Amino acid sequence: MLKNKKRLIIIFVISLIGIGMLTFIAVSENSSVEALSKYGSRGDEVRQIQTKLKRWGYYNGNVDGIYGTQTLNAVKYFQRKNGLTQDGIAGPATLKAMGIFSSSGSSSSGSSSNSSNVNLLARLIYGEARGESYTGQVAVGAVVMNRVRSSSFPNSISGVIYQKGAFDVVSDGQINLTPNSTAKKAAQDALNGWDPTYGAIYYFNPATATNKWIWSRPMTVTIGKHRFCK
Numbered sequence: 028m029l030k031n032k033k034r035l036i037i038i039f040v041i042s043l044i045g046i047g048m049l050t051f052i053a054v055s056e057n058s059s060v061e062a063l064s065k066y067g068s069r070g071d072e073v074r075q076i077q078t079k080l081k082r083w084g085y086y087n088g089n090v091d092g093i094y095g096t097q098t099l100n101a102v103k104y105f106q107r108k109n110g111l112t113q114d115g116i117a118g119p120a121t122l123k124a125m126g127i128f129s130s131s132g133s134s135s136s137g138s139s140s141n142s143s144n145v146n147l148l149a150r151l152i153y154g155e156a157r158g159e160s161y162t163g164q165v166a167v168g169a170v171v172m173n174r175v176r177s178s179s180f181p182n183s184i185s186g187v188i189y190q191k192g193a194f195d196v197v198s199d200g201q202i203n204l205t206p207n208s209t210a211k212k213a214a215q216d217a218l219n220g221w222d223p224t225y226g227a228i229y230y231f232n233p234a235t236a237t238n239k240w241i242w243s244r245p246m247t248v249t250i251g252k253h254r255f256c257k
Contacts, residue, residue: 064117068094072127076117079125080105083221109220126219144184146206148214151188153206154196156253163251164210166224168217170255173228180228224248227255 064072073092080086085108086101099115106113109124117125148168156167174180174187181187189197196202206214224230225247232252236242244256 063119064094064122066094066096066099066115072117072122073098075127076102076122076125079127079219083216083219105220124219126215144218145211145214147188148184148217149206149211150202150204151194151196152213152217153210154201154204155194156251157207157210159251159253161209161213162223163253164213165216165221166227166248166250166253166255167230168214169222169224170227170230172217172220173222173224173226177228223250224255227257229257230255 064070064076069092071092073094074090076094077086077088077090077092077098080098080101081088081090083105085105086097088095088097088101094117102117102121103113103115105111105125106115106121111121111124117127148171151171152164152167156164159167171184171187175182175184181190188194188202192198194202227247229241229244230253231238231241233254234252241256246254246256248255
């Protein structure tokens with residue numbers, strides 16, 4: 028009788044441990060899902076997403092921190108434009124593309140690489156367009172990003188910027204100037220997908236351009252002193 032009672036106690040304890048482990052796993056899995064911003068989510072991360080998408084022209088709703096239908100559709104649009112899975116969920120890859128990083132979500136090597144790209148692109152923007160409006164500075168960065176995505180140009184930011192004859196600031200040394208905070212912010216926005224040029228891969232100043240070929244390119248938009256074209 029005593030042995031049976033001990034056996035029952037042992038079975039009961041083991042059962043409690045098992046239930047506890049299953050509960051912990053379930054809570055952990057649920058927490059990891061809830062950490063992703065998706066339809067129905069609320070909070071500061073959603074506000075960051077809305078703010079960035081609104082600035083880049085993907086989102087027209089209110090920045091209210093509520094992941095509703097408009098935010099969902101804006102995220103899908105951003106994902107489609109940036110070659111990401113179009114599930115409407117702001118998971119790690121989508122947040123990274125937006126430049127939103129959690130304290131534990133990014134590797135040091137990834138951060139280092141991103142920082143290097145931002146700095147180089149900011150130097151180009153500062154050299155080429157520091158007298159332009161903020162949108163005009165982002166536009167110059169967007170041209171670089173459009174070239175990276177085009178099969179007609181090198182497939183890296185450094186490759187595009189240092190391609191022979193591509194940018195005057197490289198040949199005259201202005202690429203080595205220290206960019207200001209505005210140029211750095213514009214570079215980050217261009218890296219994150221804001222494209223005020225509508226896909227342009229060239230730009231020029233009509234007041235100074237003498238190359239007949241560049242005048243023949245189809246224009247997409249004029250921003251400040253620069254005409255952008257394909």
